[in-house]
Amino acid sequence: MEERTELNILGEFGLIHRIASQQQFSHARTVKGIGDDAAVSKGNTDYQLVSTELMVEGVHFDLSYVPLKHLGYKLIVAGISDILAMNGLPTQVTVSIALSNRFSVEAVDELYAGILTACEDYEVELVGGDTTTSRSGLVLSVTALGTVEKDQIAYRRGASVNDIICVSGDLGGAYLGLQILEREKQVFLEAPESQPILAGHEYVLQRQLKPEARLDIIKQLRELNIVPTSMIDVSDGLASELRHLAAESGLGVRIFEEQIPIHQKAYLAATELKLGPFTAALNGGEDYELLFTIRQEDYQKILDQTTDISFIGFISADPTEALLITKQNEAIPLTAQGWEKQGE
Amino acid sequence: MEERTELNILGEFGLIHRIASQQQFSHARTVKGIGDDAAVSKGNTDYQLVSTELMVEGVHFDLSYVPLKHLGYKLIVAGISDILAMNGLPTQVTVSIALSNRFSVEAVDELYAGILTACEDYEVELVGGDTTTSRSGLVLSVTALGTVEKDQIAYRRGASVNDIICVSGDLGGAYLGLQILEREKQVFLEAPESQPILAGHEYVLQRQLKPEARLDIIKQLRELNIVPTSMIDVSDGLASELRHLAAESGLGVRIFEEQIPIHQKAYLAATELKLGPFTAALNGGEDYELLFTIRQEDYQKILDQTTDISFIGFISADPTEALLITKQNEAIPLTAQGWEKQGE
Incomplete structure (x- = not known):
């Protein structure tokens, strides 16, 4: 039988610790990642980029055919794609999730397995987030941070005739x-x-x-x-x-x-x-x-x-x-x- | 009769433009705020802080007695409080909202009136976000950014005996x-x-x-x-x-x-x-x-x-x-x- 651990056995802090302990990658800019009030990064003279995305069950995804691991991967892809779209390099992400008790710890592990795989693939670090209860569906929020040299940035504006x-x-x-x-x-x-x-x-x-x-x-x-x-x-x-x-x-x-x-x-x-x-x-x-x-x-x-x-x-x-x-x-x-x- | 404009009349981009146009405050660090794939900030030699919070209807708030304007204000307070807790100074926030059609444009305006009032009170700039549909309740996500000089940072760890x-x-x-x-x-x-x-x-x-x-x-x-x-x-x-x-x-x-x-x-x-x-x-x-x-x-x-x-x-x-x-x-x-x- 498939293992199922109820989320309330872990509690929120147990869950955060569990997530933090699974992460392999750390970014050179990160001074302090998961586990304090805010993540801390070393600054430099580049531009800092930040972008955020919300994914809502029943609107952006249907869990009847989307594996949680893929969903976690896609969440990170969606977040850092916005950093790339500024010609930036993604550095860190935060992920917040609202979920109901119908999710087991194993289900959350699957979701974070996808999140962390994407973080490794794209060399970004998960540096924080928030987990909370949802009365209904699963809600995921990702904030991606990145940097770009000032002369490398690409906005939506800026094209010229015949480009x-x-x-x-x-x-x-x-x-x-x-x-x-x-x-x-x-x-x-x-x-x-x-x-x-x-x-x-x-x-x-x-x-x-x-x-x-x-x-x-x-x-x-x-x-x-x-x-x-x-x-x-x-x-x-x-x-x-x-x-x-x-x-x-x-x-x-x-x-x-x-x-x-x-x-x-x-x-x-x-x-x-x-x-x-x-x-x-x-x-x-x-x-x-x-x-x-x-x-x-x-x-x-x-x-x-x-x-x-x-x-x-x-x-x-x-x-x-x-x-x-x-x-x-x-x-x-x-x-x-x-x-x-x-x-x- | 109270005015009620359906959200679908504005559309997502109309809504974003409406929100952006209501903001009075801009932060000296911001190069580009709302309206591109990611917000852009000038870097410096401080530590950069980032923190994120999720607030879910029916879990964190009850709209039967919480005015939307206050809810927006509280969302920002919750976000930047985590930056302060690092002894940092908040600079910018992003806000994502998932909401159903039962909300009118006027209701969203109320929510953002609170968000923007808090932004002005605390001198932080709303630099981005995401708005999406929700099948059920209102979900709010805030990501707060801030800075702190390296010798000023306060972690959760660090206390000594008799402090x-x-x-x-x-x-x-x-x-x-x-x-x-x-x-x-x-x-x-x-x-x-x-x-x-x-x-x-x-x-x-x-x-x-x-x-x-x-x-x-x-x-x-x-x-x-x-x-x-x-x-x-x-x-x-x-x-x-x-x-x-x-x-x-x-x-x-x-x-x-x-x-x-x-x-x-x-x-x-x-x-x-x-x-x-x-x-x-x-x-x-x-x-x-x-x-x-x-x-x-x-x-x-x-x-x-x-x-x-x-x-x-x-x-x-x-x-x-x-x-x-x-x-x-x-x-x-x-x-x-x-x-x-x-x-x-």
Whole structure:
């Protein structure tokens, strides 16, 4: 039988101690991590970055198909992705959780196993947090801290006309993975004896359940001495993030449908689900890729020396312009959804 | 009729813009506050502090008697109190909220009116956050940032034998205020036409609903050139916090019942509620006073030059000792509750 320890046996301080004792990684900036009123870091002359995210059960995740370990990992990814989106390097995180008694100590251990795995993978330290009771669902809050040299920072604003719009990795996979999980949940609810059909969809499922933050891209850009002129992470969907970049820079955007990076497994999932893969890429969200603009003169360096960055369009002078140029060479406003025929 | 604007009319970005536009205060360290992926601060050579708190409806607050404006104020107080407890000065906060559609824009405005009032009172800047949907109750998360010169930091550990234990303000009021509110809620539930009897209890109600963080005490200690040898804020109750200080320093504590500061209005409320005022002071929590230890040689300076600090005991050598010396000169373990006769 699976072990189950009631949370009240540990108590809050026992739980904090248990979490603290599991952490392997410590950051050079940390003077004092978990266990006092506040975490203490050594200052320096860089900019300090801070960002915070809230994840709520029933809104951001469904525990009927999201393993707690993956949820913890994704929480950290979501937090530090915002630091990366400033061209910063994440250093530390705090995590607060509100949970009900239906969670056992083993369940909390699973959640923190994911949190701490992500902390190790991204070399950030968990330096504090708060745990409390919830009357209803699980609520997770992450605050990520980071640093960036003053001349390296990339805001959402800052793009110039003719800057090239770049995006890392591929898009839409996380959304399509979610649709696969939702489909199988419905099948299970209607026929609990049936087995979920997930085979072949491992890629999009991983994009949904265990996304990665693109620390590697930030490191590559630094090695190439490229500072993006503007940057944001793709958490709400490409179309929405593009509109943010354009609005903050007071300029327009033009992107090309055929340049949008979509994984072949995302095409497969979209076909099976009768969804448009480009719609998923534009509006899906949760991919945690980096969307950024570069000067024309940096184009060749990225083309020659990186492999996982796509050039999807450019910044235009007209701030009212936010256009998608389709494969048929039609110009469609980026606010419009559903121009794709389903299953295309 | 009271104005009610549905939240979905604004949308998340509209809400963020609305909040950002209401903020008057900006901190000298802030390079970029609300409106990008992460907040940006200028670094320096001090220690950076970070602390986070979660407040959950039905666990930490009851909206049937807590005004949203006060709740927002208290959230910030709770957050920065942890920075003060490191002998630090708070600089910035981020606030995340999960809320359901039962909240109108006006309700969110009330909440942020309290948040921003506290930010102005304590000279901290709201630099970011996250707003999201909740399927059930309201959840609030605050992350407070601060700084402290390296030679000024006060940890929970660090006390020495014979250090004097000090506490600011008075204790138990917040707990007794809560009991008054709970009593009146029960009366209301049983007889909705009756008016709540709150007159005479303004002090303890304010302690519960609109507590203050003791930034003034931190400033006083700096003016006197006193660095506490250990410090914690009283959020869970004096007895619990004393055990933390003792355990972290590997020493014991002895405090004297007659030295515990209790406001006369707290005595009054306790009598009416048939509760022990010292029990409330020891175990009540949420007073957000500062509990700290000082060297013997700093005693006279505090005695002569401050007015709102009480000397309640001293640090002893035996780490197994955590004693309360009663007015009758009995020594009672601090873990014991309810030695007081009710209504004493």
